[in-house]
Amino acid sequence: MIQIKNVNFYYKDFHALTDINMQIPDKAVTAFIGPSGCGKSTLLRLINRMNDLIDGTRLTGNILVEGQDIYDKKVEVEELRKKVGMVFQKPNPFPKTIFENVAYGLRVQGMKNESEIKDRVEDAIKKAALWSEVERILNNNATNLSGGQQQRLCIARCLAVEPHVILMDEPASALDPISTAKIEELVLDLKSKYTIVIVTHNMQQALRISDNTAFFYLGELVEYNNTRDIFHNPAQEKTKNYVTGQFG
Amino acid sequence: MFKKLSQKIQVSILAICSLATSVTVILIIIFLFSEGISFLGMKPTEEGYVLAVNTKNNLSSISPELCKKVFDQEVDNWSQLGEKDMPIELVNSDQIATFYSEEAIGSEMEYLDTCYNDYVSKHEGAFAVMPKNYVTSKFKGRIVEVQENSIASLVTGREWFPTAKPIAQFGILPLLMGTLIVSLGAILIALPFGLACAIYMSEIAKKGRRKIMKPLVELLAGIPSVVYGFFGLIVIVPLIQKLFHLDVGETALAGSIILGIMALPTIITISEDALRNVPNAMREASLAMGATKWQTIYKVVIPYAISGITTAAVLGIGRAIGETMAVLMVTGNAANVTFNYLKPVRTIPATIAAELGEAPSGGIHFKALFALGCILFLITMSINLYVNFVSKRRGVK
Numbered sequence: 001m002i003q004i005k006n007v008n009f010y011y012k013d014f015h016a017l018t019d020i021n022m023q024i025p026d027k028a029v030t031a032f033i034g035p036s037g038c039g040k041s042t043l044l045r046l047i048n049r050m051n052d053l054i055d056g057t058r059l060t061g062n063i064l065v066e067g068q069d070i071y072d073k074k075v076e077v078e079e080l081r082k083k084v085g086m087v088f089q090k091p092n093p094f095p096k097t098i099f100e101n102v103a104y105g106l107r108v109q110g111m112k113n114e115s116e117i118k119d120r121v122e123d124a125i126k127k128a129a130l131w132s133e134v135e136r137i138l139n140n141n142a143t144n145l146s147g148g149q150q151q152r153l154c155i156a157r158c159l160a161v162e163p164h165v166i167l168m169d170e171p172a173s174a175l176d177p178i179s180t181a182k183i184e185e186l187v188l189d190l191k192s193k194y195t196i197v198i199v200t201h202n203m204q205q206a207l208r209i210s211d212n213t214a215f216f217y218l219g220e221l222v223e224y225n226n227t228r229d230i231f232h233n234p235a236q237e238k239t240k241n242y243v244t245g246q247f248g
Numbered sequence: 249m250f251k252k253l254s255q256k257i258q259v260s261i262l263a264i265c266s267l268a269t270s271v272t273v274i275l276i277i278i279f280l281f282s283e284g285i286s287f288l289g290m291k292p293t294e295e296g297y298v299l300a301v302n303t304k305n306n307l308s309s310i311s312p313e314l315c316k317k318v319f320d321q322e323v324d325n326w327s328q329l330g331e332k333d334m335p336i337e338l339v340n341s342d343q344i345a346t347f348y349s350e351e352a353i354g355s356e357m358e359y360l361d362t363c364y365n366d367y368v369s370k371h372e373g374a375f376a377v378m379p380k381n382y383v384t385s386k387f388k389g390r391i392v393e394v395q396e397n398s399i400a401s402l403v404t405g406r407e408w409f410p411t412a413k414p415i416a417q418f419g420i421l422p423l424l425m426g427t428l429i430v431s432l433g434a435i436l437i438a439l440p441f442g443l444a445c446a447i448y449m450s451e452i453a454k455k456g457r458r459k460i461m462k463p464l465v466e467l468l469a470g471i472p473s474v475v476y477g478f479f480g481l482i483v484i485v486p487l488i489q490k491l492f493h494l495d496v497g498e499t500a501l502a503g504s505i506i507l508g509i510m511a512l513p514t515i516i517t518i519s520e521d522a523l524r525n526v527p528n529a530m531r532e533a534s535l536a537m538g539a540t541k542w543q544t545i546y547k548v549v550i551p552y553a554i555s556g557i558t559t560a561a562v563l564g565i566g567r568a569i570g571e572t573m574a575v576l577m578v579t580g581n582a583a584n585v586t587f588n589y590l591k592p593v594r595t596i597p598a599t600i601a602a603e604l605g606e607a608p609s610g611g612i613h614f615k616a617l618f619a620l621g622c623i624l625f626l627i628t629m630s631i632n633l634y635v636n637f638v639s640k641r642r643g644v645k
């Protein structure tokens with residue numbers, strides 16, 4: 001479970017998130033929706049401390065992953081990121097071979113046993129539903145794959161490290177409809193084993209794949225409920241307007 | 249109407265300027281190579297002198313390098329020249345006077361030609377250097393040709409002694425070696441330093457610190473090379489002398505250090521550019537998988553930027569190879585074929601700069617310096633072509 005408690009977040013003087021409180025359940029898909037600039041990515045990146053890389057940011061409140069406050073001084077950020085993986089909006093494979101892309105996370109953890117690495121890589125690519133397409137070209141450069149294949153490769157790369165949580169920031173927004181469908185299928189497939197948080201601009205997508213949906217507006221969490229209620233029975237006027245496409 | 253005309257004038261001025269530049273470049277290259285190539289085919293013998301041997305001797309031609317060895321008595325048996333086993337009996341204007349009495353030579357040396365003739369005809373092992381005009385129809389020896397300068401003699405000759413008499417030595421091997429080891433040393437010093445600097449500036453330093461460092465590095469590129477030479481002469485040279493207990497501190501090492509410092513700005517700015525061009529998405533992808541910052545730098549960022557870093561290194565070498573003044577001041581300028589960094593060496597550009605003033609214009613020495621210039625040009629041009637090739641390949645990717 002991911003607990004977000006009284007979180008306020010600032011980029012320099014800009015107050016990007018205001019008083020966010022929410023609990024994200026395990027082994028379910030939670031969608032973040034809301035208009036552009038409302039802070040979805042910001043909150044998502046707080047969960048694996050990617051915002052640490054940006055100068056001049058400030059956080060108050062607490063974020064707990066599996067009961068552990070991840071901003072506690074004792075927490076090693078590398079360990080946290082192994083547990084909380086991330087898939088980005090634009091596919092970003094390394095300009096290495098397909099195999100080495102997936103093996104990367106294992107190698108940086110210090111895994112040396114090549115046969116174990118091979119097994120883990122194969123396993124991860126299979127879980128990402130990419131195996132049949134790449135099993136013969138594992139030594140080709142990953143940047144030659146199609147965009148959709150690259151994104152599934154990035155998911156495989158993330159899975160190889162065996163995270164508990166996967167954060168996805170609009171993982172299908174740069175892809176064609178068929179690739180998008182494959183990613184959605186994959187997310188539904190992974191749900192039984194992983195806690196997934198996904199940012200999306202696509203209302204239909206949120207409806208198809210998520211169990212719970214959080215609607216953000218101007219840095220605030222407006223409404224957070226199970227997906228069906230958010231879309232068919234929203235409590236807030238703003239939510240209703242947004243999901244029915246009247247603004248945003 | 250007027251507008252159109254002025255536009256046309258502007259266009260033609262621009263065209264003329266660019267045309268003039270291209271033509272100038274081409275003219276310079278043509279000039280360099282026409283002078284340089286005319287060196288090949290010339291004979292390095294002193295004007296008006298010939299080599300002569302006994303008629304029983306089969307030697308028909310000899311390379312300048314071997315010839316010098318004979319004069320220095322490093323080679324003293326004909327078997328070393330592929331002839332019969334007998335000692336070489338060297339005669340030149342000094343020795344001839346010791347072989348013949350003053351009367352035989354004549355008070356005004358009017359019979360010197362007869363003496364040479366006599367010596368060469370009587371001694372089977374004779375090897376004579378004599379004025380050309382002594383060779384008349386009565387001469388009973390055989391003339392030996394000195395081989396012409398060729399690319400092979402130029403590149404393999406181990407001695408550079410363009411003022412040697414009667415046969416000048418134009419082996420560029422020591423100069424080539426000097427250039428190469430000084431440049432290699434420079435790059436070995438500059439690359440790790442420069443790369444470390446570039447990594448610090450692009451990956452680690454906060455914005456403020458980078459803002460201070462960047463102009464400093466650029467300032468380094470603007471210092472005139474004589475100033476580097478001065479610094480080298482006053483600081484580096486004595487330091488090396490003390491540190492290694494040498495007689496002279498002017499060594500290849502001193503040249504490498506100075507050139508290394510001079511190549512730093514090139515290496516730093518280009519490789520920093522390459523590192524900064526690595527998309528942030530690459531760093532984030534790596535960090536998001538639990539890699540440390542350091543792992544990210546050396547497993548993702550550097551491999552991604554590697555072609556830019558190679559370019560930086562190669563251009564750094566290019567800068568070092570062509571550099572003249574500073575090297576001239578600190579390397580000691582002795583033409584040695586050596587890998588020893590603690591010995592004086594002499595580079596190609598330093599040789600040209602040092603000798604052009606004293607070489608009579610149009611003479612063989614003068615042309616030899618042009619040939620050196622051609623070789624230097626070919627080296628730096630191949631470096632530029634390589635860089636172009638690498639960056640083009642990167643562009644395609």
Ligand SMILES: Nc1ncnc2c1ncn2[C@@H]1O[C@H](COP(=O)(O)OP(=O)(O)OP(=O)(O)O)[C@@H](O)[C@H]1O
Pocket residue numbers: 011014016034035036037038039040041042043054
């Ligand atoms: N590095 C940054 N520095 C300063 N401000 C930032 C930075 N990143 C984001 N912001 C600001 O924070 C706010 C929230 O940004 P965020 O990227 O979280 O929005 P988002 O909901 O993900 O939008 P989108 O749907 O367009 O991706 C925006 O107003 C944005 O301008």
Ligand SMILES: [Mg+2]
Pocket residue numbers: 040041042169199
């Ligand atoms: Mg976003």
